[in-house]
Amino acid sequence: MRPWTHQTNARRRRVSAASSGDPARWASRMESRRCRAATCRSVVWKDAMPRARAATEASRRSPPSRACRSTPAATPIRRAGSDSASRSSSAPGSEGLRLTHGSVPRNRPRVMYQSGDCPLCFSARATREPKEAAMADDKVVRRRIEAFFSDQIVIDPKDVRQVGQELDALKIKMVPLQSSLRLGLHLYQLGDLADGVRLLDHGLVERVKRAAVGTYMEGEEPSALDLALFHLREKSAAEHAGYRPVVAKNRVYENIEGSPYSGGSVGDPRPAPAFALPARSHSTRRRPRIGILDTPMHAHPRFAGRYVTDSDDALLEERQDRVSFSGHAIFVASVAAQQAPDAEFVIYPVLNPDRLTTSSWRLATTMAGAMDDDLDMMIMALGGATADGREPLALARACERTSGVVKVAALGNNGRNEAGAPPDVQVSELPPNIPMWPAASSTVIAVGARNAHDVFPAYFSPTQAQAPWVDCTAPGQNLRGLFLSGHVWMAELNVLEGVVERTDRSDYFPSPGYATWSGSSFSAAYAGGAMAQRAYTQGISVQEVADRLFREEPGSTPTTYDHAPSAGIDGIDVIRFQ
Template identity: 75%
Template sequence: MADYNVVRRRIEAFFRDQIIIDPKDVRLVGGELTALGIEQKRVASDRRLGLDLFELDGLAQGAGKLDPGLRERVKAAAVGAYEDGEEPSDLDLLLFHVREKSAAEHAGYRPVVAKNRVYENIEGSPYSGGSVGDVRPAPAFDLPARSASTRRRPRIGVFDTPMHAHRKFAGRYVLAGDDALLDDRPEWVSFSGHAIFVASVAARQAPDAEFVVYPVLDEERLTTNSWKLATAMAGALDDDLDMMIIALGGATADGREPVALARACERTAGIVKVAALGNNGQNMAEAPEGTQFSELPANIPMWPAASSTVIAVGARSAHGSPAFFSPTPDEAPWTDCTAPGVNLRGLFLPGQVWMADLDVLKGVAQVTDRSACFAPPGYATWSGSSFSAAYAGGAIAQQAYTKGISVLEVADGLFGEDPGKTPNTDESAPPAGVEIVRVT
């Protein structure tokens, strides 16, 4: 089975021969690589991010020239990141060497150089999840009607899988790219319906919003990478967005915010960003029998949700407590709010849908023999912090539209120094139920 050139460990996943560098540090980093006989090829640059993407050739041979004691220093610096039998990759060794040598020679200066990380959704590698359990058919329902107002509608970017063209969602979205729409087919795999479900959950709270679909997640492997996600976020500066809903994420061995994602969040500061806290909660006592729990501990930060520039949304059960799959605010103190995330209703795919499971070690979603038939045009219930993020994002956007103020103003009021009230939707939508957890 191909590994797609990705290193996979319990905590993190990343491309084994790619690095992201700030142009300011290309000369410094490049000099160290050349000295080790490692060739570098710039494969992409992004002016808005101020970052370059490089592919490396000869990495294994170059890493073989490094200090033999480096391996133990790498492991010691990432306590708890390596399971029994896991070892630092050649790229781990190289990056540690470059930073260590620069700090020693330049009074602590460490160049901006990082891995091109893998992020995932639903079931990904390593498993963090965007949804929990199999999606189930649901009775038909109507989305709340849009108001007759001619004012500019809030624009919400959905960074997810390609969109299914559900007829009940027609007129509420536009596509950011030629590959943002799924082709019709007689049978589906469950994860293909993730974007339409996320968008429709948000639309139930924000019927007056317009959605822009960014297909950053691979439909077959359910993954994206930090370069693709960050450049898509930066590119969205052309699209007049008010909000981004980012229902995906990943962890890092050192617990720090990934460079490319941090840069994208900083440079889209005028856009409110809402992200899923993660499905790596471990409340086994409350879980249904047979639940597959995350490989990640509940207290590990998931990015981008843990970023100081992002609203992190955890999932709440119908009883008001954190859902069994959602980290608690004590476990994840970067939580900003919680929202309903269990058995939410949304639009979905029509026809026969095969459920997918994850081979954690290979990072591959595999189609199972479990399936369900969804009566056209497709309605479902699903659980997960992805949908809590969509729920909260929609409620915030609709409050802004109702009040005639910006989404940023509402977010600042809710999470800033002068917190406002819990966001509510119009009377035709369910109560928002967004509970503010952390006020800074």
């Protein structure tokens, strides 16, 4: 159960179209819609009405801006019925603005507000965070195992002074970029870093290499940031009885399918026959809300009315020269929707559509900010490795502070099961025993992929012996889903260069677009959807379903799935504790 909290932040929502003929759009006739009143539990009503009145008065007193118009009232609407706010708002011509005020315990009705555009819509929470600097090649260090910004650090506020003093002594400038109160972290850019580390003793490089045996591959050398961070921790530990400041790199993550783990045409999506998503039920239960942290969303007409976004940036731009990974988010969401037809989806475009990458800072702040959206689950079909095998600071903090949301992530496509691989496939160069974050986090459900026979791990999925942090497996080969339409070029992500490369392979997908695809991303979507639907049909929380599936009893021994998978539910094979 989540704590009863009150948050005054507002979030603007763009809603998916309700029919194939009506595109998703912003509301333009807010005051013309008549507010509907609904009964709520008395304790919620008493808590909600003062905020509703305050929002109304603020809209009346404040001058219009950004084409905003005030309305005479803001009425709380109970979200306990089958028609969720996102669905009722996605009808043609209806408004797409919703002001959400905090999350509530699972056994209490959600209260949301609908009003006209007003300055509240453009509060600090509603305004999108400034985009980070482009991942230019000269700003990102790329190695065989990890990638990170060469001049950025993430730091805990209590250590800013200590770190600042040490870096100032080296004439390294600290420039603040962003801060996150939710994470309790700051993002800084470092200036004159290379010149500063030259002031350190010449034995530092050798000490770094000795302390990080196995971290650097042949030909790889510690970067200036590696040296600076090692110096900070070493000096602090010597002077303060082992204390090390909480400071780390801003790491780069990538789309799991984007990496050339499976290689060749085997990993390409293929055209598939048309199919219909399962219809939604008419139950009065609250629908589970699933966040999809992925690429921008393709506005597929068959997925209309099932999702919401927070900005135009969350939707894929319409153009002809599409590459295969542009359809990743819609495929992931549709796989989850096939298992959870009664869920509503919230789209978070954390992956850059051109590079299929994001940073640990952007991912973490998006996760923390999503707590305003009353999510039950997050599905993260992305990941990244660290050379030292440790969980990145920003991501660890985000997982810690989103404990009320079930998090599901792809285990990775870095398996080397050559026995089950097609003859022309190229297995991953990334070792299968390398933890992929966030899947390897103790607070995240790591999902591996089963093969086409639905028995053993897929050839691209690490085994339990290789990745003991795996929690379950789900179907991951030749799954069907919604996709782009028209002529689509197949693409691969060049990890070392950090760019999406269009291959000479292409295919035509008849409108409106259906495909089959393989990957652990889709296994994560399958498992997440199955858990969400189980929660909905049984009238319990998604967290409770996850607890029942993955609860470990003291002294228990896990069963393996490598050769004899345990019987799971809803297509999920859980590594059970008996």
